[in-house]
Amino acid sequence: MTEVLLTNDDGIDADGLAALYEELRALGDVTVVAPVENQSGVGRERSQYVTREEHPWGYAVDGTPADCVAYALRGLDTEFDLVVSGANHGPNLGAYVLGRSGTVGAAMEAAFLGTPAVAVSAYHSRDFHVHPPDDHDFDPPARVAREVVAAALDAGVFDDVDVLNVNAPIEDASARVRLTRPDADFDLHVERHEDTDDLPVDVDDDQDVIGLRDSLWPHVVGWENPMPGIDEHRERYPVGTERRAVIDGEVGVSGLTAPRNALETDALERVVRSVDSARTALADAGDE
Known part of the structure; x- marks a missing residue:
């Protein structure tokens, strides 16, 4: 039985989380640990202390999405196989936004703690943001998220990928699913x-x-709202980028890694050698 931890950044009473909870129960046991209130845009911000209260689905935590994941993965007895964060009330796409998103931040916190994760965000292909959320049906993005999660677990995707970032249109249950990459x-x-x-x-x-x-x-x-007139900018974003997928009303799935990858270049190596040589020469001169 797959053990799934479900969280979000819109708060434990959010419509997007409720839709995901119903869908993910088809895959296994689902425990919800989510913020008491909306925590959008906090990234991976963590707190030193949080409070919790019981909820019919798990716990409500007075903290950030990353707090919820940290507490659940290290404070509960359950050995979770996967963390799912969402479904966010609006898209999370582009390299800059992914670093600031509370939805993606929760998924990244899980990845750093050694548990694979999926961040799920819903968008409207005309209105972009999904507000007010109770005017929308989150079942289509929740359904495709469940399908992606099931297929990813079966295929062993998380042997190489730490986080999947999924953006799905809220009004199209049959939208095409495309492999994407974040825009810079x-x-x-x-x-x-x-x-x-x-x-x-x-x-x-x-x-x-x-x-x-x-x-x-x-x-x-x-x-x-970026949708009016967006067609004139379609070619700015190549097919396969997250923004192009949103422009085209598709489900975008991006595979991400959690660590910050180190980059070594010849120029950087020369800088390090130069500074080290200069500091060594000064130290030797001081010893004379």
Whole structure:
């Protein structure tokens, strides 16, 4: 019997988690350990102390998604075979976003602790974000996630892959499934705000308010809906990238590794030798 740990970053009462819980029970025993409240965008942030309370499906933890995974994998008696995180109320795609996502952060925490994981995110091919979530049906992304999990376990995918990042359209139960890779495309829009009355910050007279807004798509700033007019940017993203899959309304599946891979280059080797030689020469001169 497969033991599955289910968590998320939208909170234990989220619609996406409930849909995944129902689907994953077809694969084995499912234990839920998820945040009490929404923890979107916290990445792999961890807490030193958390509180927990019992839930009919497991435990609600007053902490981050990574806290939930850390507690479950090291604090419960169950030997989990797999961690599933989601289904997130919106997509998680692109190399930059994957580093900040609480959904993916939970999966990465599991991978670093030696348990393979799948991060599942739902998107709407026209509206992009899935808000309000109770206006949407999370069954299609939950179903394809269960199919991907079952096939990945049978195929031994997790012998080489630490995390699968799955983005699935919420309104298309028959969407094509494609192997994808994260996009590196990212930029930032910085602006100074003169009118601060409606901003959620306290401002002193001698302070300026600077807005830092992600430009996740080339023709939008911040979190606006990127779907209108996206067709003109389709060719910017090659087939096989996560964003192209979203543009085309497909299910994207990316295989990720947890460790930060070290990179050695001739230039870096020369820098290390040069600095080491200079420091050695100074040390020798000081000994004379």
